[in-house]
Amino acid sequence: xxxxxxxxxxxxxxxxxxxxxxxxxxxxxxxxxxxxxxxxxxxxxxxxxxxxxxxxxxxxxxxxxxxxxxxxxxxxxxxxxxxxxxxxxxxxxxxxxxxxxxxxxxxxxxxxxxxxxxxxxxxxxxxxxxxxxxxxxxxxxxxxxxxxxxxxxxxxxxxxxxxxxxxxxxxxxxxxxxxxxxxxxxxxxxxxxxxxxxxxxxxxxxxxxxxxxxxxxxxxxxxxxxxxxxxxxxxxxxxxxxxxxxxxxxxxxxxxxxxxxxxxxxxxxxxxxxxxxxxxxxxxxxxxxxxxxxxxxxxxxxxxxxxxxxxxxxxxxxxxxxxxxxxxxxxxxxxxxxxxxxxxxxxxxxxxxxxxxxxxxxxxxxxxxxxxxxxxxxxxxxxxxxxxxxxxxxxxxxxxxxxxxxxxxxxxxxxxxxxxxxxxxxxxxxxxxxxxxxxxxxxxxxxxxxxxxxxxxxxxxxxxxxxxxxxxxxxxxxxxxxxxxxxxxxxxxxxxxxxxxxxxxxxxxxxxxxxxxxxxxxxxxxxxxxxxxxxxxxxxxxxx
Ligand SMILES: [Zn+2]
Numbered sequence: 001x002x003x004x005x006x007x008x009x010x011x012x013x014x015x016x017x018x019x020x021x022x023x024x025x026x027x028x029x030x031x032x033x034x035x036x037x038x039x040x041x042x043x044x045x046x047x048x049x050x051x052x053x054x055x056x057x058x059x060x061x062x063x064x065x066x067x068x069x070x071x072x073x074x075x076x077x078x079x080x081x082x083x084x085x086x087x088x089x090x091x092x093x094x095x096x097x098x099x100x101x102x103x104x105x106x107x108x109x110x111x112x113x114x115x116x117x118x119x120x121x122x123x124x125x126x127x128x129x130x131x132x133x134x135x136x137x138x139x140x141x142x143x144x145x146x147x148x149x150x151x152x153x154x155x156x157x158x159x160x161x162x163x164x165x166x167x168x169x170x171x172x173x174x175x176x177x178x179x180x181x182x183x184x185x186x187x188x189x190x191x192x193x194x195x196x197x198x199x200x201x202x203x204x205x206x207x208x209x210x211x212x213x214x215x216x217x218x219x220x221x222x223x224x225x226x227x228x229x230x231x232x233x234x235x236x237x238x239x240x241x242x243x244x245x246x247x248x249x250x251x252x253x254x255x256x257x258x259x260x261x262x263x264x265x266x267x268x269x270x271x272x273x274x275x276x277x278x279x280x281x282x283x284x285x286x287x288x289x290x291x292x293x294x295x296x297x298x299x300x301x302x303x304x305x306x307x308x309x310x311x312x313x314x315x316x317x318x319x320x321x322x323x324x325x326x327x328x329x330x331x332x333x334x335x336x337x338x339x340x341x342x343x344x345x346x347x348x349x350x351x352x353x354x355x356x357x358x359x360x361x362x363x364x365x366x367x368x369x370x371x372x373x374x375x376x377x378x379x380x381x382x383x384x385x386x387x388x389x390x391x392x393x394x395x396x397x398x399x400x401x402x403x404x405x406x407x408x409x410x411x412x413x414x415x416x417x418x419x420x421x422x423x424x425x426x427x428x429x430x431x432x433x434x435x436x437x438x439x440x441x442x443x444x445x446x447x448x449x450x451x452x453x454x455x456x457x458x459x460x461x462x463x464x465x466x467x468x469x470x471x472x473x474x475x476x477x478x479x480x481x482x483x484x485x486x487x488x489x490x491x492x493x494x495x496x497x498x499x500x501x502x503x504x505x506x507x508x509x510x511x512x513x514x515x516x517x518x519x520x521x522x523x524x525x526x527x528x529x530x531x532x533x534x535x536x537x538x539x540x541x542x543x544x
Pocket of ligand 1: 375
């Protein structure tokens with residue numbers, strides 16, 4: 001039992017904007033009153049619901065490969081020495097599992113969605129998610145390049161395709177469905193890509209990326225999944241890709257979708273020399289279509305490592321930069337590429353990217369529909385979120401930062417013309433209430449009675465980045481996990497899993513395909529529920 005008194009409450013889910021109220025907690029949730037227990041005096045402090053990251057990469061084969069490919073980073077990074085309350089670990093561009101939990105919780109984030117899980121390696125992902133302390137988790141299974149599914153879509157067998165997707169979600173113990181460069185990663189196995197929605201896909205006769213997107217969005221809707229299709233569009237990172245992105249949003253025909261890391265999909269121009277920000281066009285379309293949510297995929301200058309299932313893009317990035325390159329092929333399902341990267345203010349393309357992420361956050365008018373993200377670790381590491389919050393809350397600070405980027409960029413971006421400054425209420429929306437709603441996690445992102453008691457309490461100060469980096473208290477399920485900059489407790493988190501219904505007969509269809517095509521036997525493929533940490537299983541019924 002615990003009571004938080006006197007704090008200024010920012011709870012967008014209940015429309016509470018800075019009112020002084022008390023919060024009462026019992027049994028890990030908010031309740032209307034408690035007798036006894038600890039009282040935290042939060043007088044004069046700012047109280048937010050715990051942060052929710054709608055799109056991050058913290059567990060599994062790809063991030064693990066990235067950790068291995070950045071040994072030079074390990075030497076210069078924050079080290080967590082084993083102590084009474086914590087295990088050892090490393091921070092840096094791709095933090096290790098334990099450190100990931102400490103660093104997220106240390107700045108007040110208590111729930112994360114691992115955005116890209118190949119079903120074939122989902123067991124590894126869940127083992128690492130289990131390692132990450134404090135946080136609650138969910139994950140999205142990669143489906144838009146799964147060859148069994150693509151074959152069914154090409155054959156027009158929609159009902160069976162829907163059963164396959166539902167079966168795969170449960171096999172991977174996932175929460176949602178992710179599409180990455182639909183068709184393009186499958187084509188990459190032959191060294192090809194698919195950049196436009198009408199492109200043919202190597203190995204298929206009539207199937208196009210547009211068909212995959214439409215059918216997957218329909219399947220997700222008909223299965224009644226709480227989180228809409230999580231969509232990484234085709235043509236990521238390329239000059240002029242705004243037209244692919246807008247065409248993708250049109251293909252959805254009003255269906256729900258979450259457009260991942262929109263910054264990487266909002267470029268104009270014809271080539272690298274003429275590349276410019278096209279966030280005005282992106283925001284204009286997005287603002288007019290309430291079926292969509294997105295996350296920023298913002299970029300900050302500095303070192304990081306890029307990791308994505310978008311194998312062909314990573315090969316291009318390697319060609320452009322000459323940095324190290326790793327490529328993984330996940331049989332029949334997806335792939336992944338890793339390239340360490342440094343965003344530089346003197347580099348015109350990087351300067352456009354930096355501005356574009358901020359522009360989207362400022363030009364998209366409804367903060368409920370755009371979440372703060374860096375597509376960790378792609379645009380920057382998640383522990384740099386407070387720097388972005390400062391950029392959003394202070395137009396003066398943005399102007400100061402713009403003096404440091406190459407002046408050539410100024411006629412290619414919109415940022416200098418934007419005066420909007422985020423309020424604390426809007427920050428609470430893009431960091432917690434909005435992403436929780438986008439994920440369909442109804443017990444998250446809220447300080448209302450009945451919601452999970454994940455709370456972050458900041459001491460108000462002028463230095464916004466410092467304030468958001470160092471909360472005074474962080475509570476997870478009502479337990480104080482961070483206090484005065486120290487980790488006080490490292491409880492285990494939970495994992496949210498969806499169990500869609502499907503025709504059990506689908507296994508008789510899948511099994512022979514596994515015998516033919518996979519190195520893993522059918523029986524060993526689904527992740528056992530016992531492997532998942534404190535699984536919270538949500539059923540969902542098929543809609544007509
Ligand atoms: Zn991502």
